[in-house]
Amino acid sequence: MPASAVWPMLSTRIWTRTVMGTMTTAAQARIYQLVHQAIHQGRLSRCDHLTLVSAMLADATLDPLDRSQINRVFDYVRMGRVRLVD
Numbered sequence: 001m002p003a004s005a006v007w008p009m010l011s012t013r014i015w016t017r018t019v020m021g022t023m024t025t026a027a028q029a030r031i032y033q034l035v036h037q038a039i040h041q042g043r044l045s046r047c048d049h050l051t052l053v054s055a056m057l058a059d060a061t062l063d064p065l066d067r068s069q070i071n072r073v074f075d076y077v078r079m080g081r082v083r084l085v086d
Contacts, residue, residue, distance in 0.1 A: 049077070
């Protein structure tokens with residue numbers, strides 16, 4: 001699926017905070033922003049990379065589509081399509 005087809009789906013989802021720690025709208029928007037930036041600009045700061053890694057490891061309620069988009073960024077880093085910058 002092309003990246004342009006995925007962005008509208010990501011941006012229209014609404015998240016609410018619960019006692020169990022479900023992702024908030026602000027946190028989901030930040031992940032969307034980082035994924036979008038990495039794929040379209042071809043670069044990602046190490047700090048932002050750590051944010052994505054933390055989201056994957058710490059948030060068990062992360063939506064499968066969001067997980068796949070974050071994994072896509074990680075794959076692009078491994079393939080050299082996205083560079084980690086300081």
